[in-house]
Amino acid sequence: MSRVALVTGGTRGIGAAIAIALKDNGYKVAANYAGNDEKAKAFEAVTGIPVFKWDVSSYTACVEGIAQVEAALGPVDILVNNAGITRDAMFHKMTPEQWGEVISTNLSGLFNMTHPLWSGMRDRSFGRVINISSINGQKGQMGQVNYSAAKAGDLGFTKALAQEGAAKNITVNAICPGYIATEMVRAIPEKVLNERILPQIPVGRLGEPEEIARIVVFLASDQAGFITGSTISANGGQFFV
Numbered sequence: 001m002s003r004v005a006l007v008t009g010g011t012r013g014i015g016a017a018i019a020i021a022l023k024d025n026g027y028k029v030a031a032n033y034a035g036n037d038e039k040a041k042a043f044e045a046v047t048g049i050p051v052f053k054w055d056v057s058s059y060t061a062c063v064e065g066i067a068q069v070e071a072a073l074g075p076v077d078i079l080v081n082n083a084g085i086t087r088d089a090m091f092h093k094m095t096p097e098q099w100g101e102v103i104s105t106n107l108s109g110l111f112n113m114t115h116p117l118w119s120g121m122r123d124r125s126f127g128r129v130i131n132i133s134s135i136n137g138q139k140g141q142m143g144q145v146n147y148s149a150a151k152a153g154d155l156g157f158t159k160a161l162a163q164e165g166a167a168k169n170i171t172v173n174a175i176c177p178g179y180i181a182t183e184m185v186r187a188i189p190e191k192v193l194n195e196r197i198l199p200q201i202p203v204g205r206l207g208e209p210e211e212i213a214r215i216v217v218f219l220a221s222d223q224a225g226f227i228t229g230s231t232i233s234a235n236g237g238q239f240f241v
Helices: 013-024 037-047 059-073 096-106 108-124 135-139 145-168 190-200 209-220
Strands: 004-007 028-033 051-053 076-081 127-132 170-177 231-234
Touching: 004 013, 004 059, 013 028, 013 037, 013 076, 013 209, 028 037, 028 059, 037 051, 051 059, 059 076, 059 108, 076 108, 076 209, 096 108, 096 145, 108 127, 108 145, 108 170, 127 145, 127 209, 135 145, 135 170, 135 231, 145 170, 170 209, 209 231
Parallel strands: 004 028, 004 076, 028 051, 076 127, 127 170, 170 231
Antiparallel strands: none
16 A cells, blocks of 8 residues: 655645655655645646645644545655745844744644654654755854744754654654745846855756655655654755755
């Protein structure tokens, strides 16, 4: 029987590429989304991947949403924590709301999604938790104190939880993408992209969402069972840890 994978923020950008790649590799996939019904329904129509709407910043919503996924597809074996938001501002102008919204989604969202699934993974002695962090969680980024703090927290979450899951054949890993050619990045003015961003990337180009998706497919596989607590940087050489 095919294993079940759940991808949060799975109908657009990197998340959509991940969901499609997992499906193409034989997994039964569910894609979570939070807001854009039109985009989600279009994604479902094109890919055949069922979509489920809830906000990962709410623990109750995650419990209820996961129950819907498992009723439809079966127990979740692979969780990809990809959902994330930005509320950028220089720190002296950042509001408590901007801080709280990003921390609630980008960091607490990992707890809210993983915790309800953890007991089942332990009982079945198998699980894969893959957390999509960011280069800015490794190096920091001006105007993104909230985002950088949350994404750095994702790495601590990964390392600690990996130690708890190892004896039960549950791996927990993180991926830190750099600049990826998503709709959001493509919206950056061409002059800014060419003069300020691409020169920072030694390979001289943006990454593709499918390149992140291929890492996820590997980490989700049985072949990756000896890799846990790791952070994989996919940034074209822009930053080395």
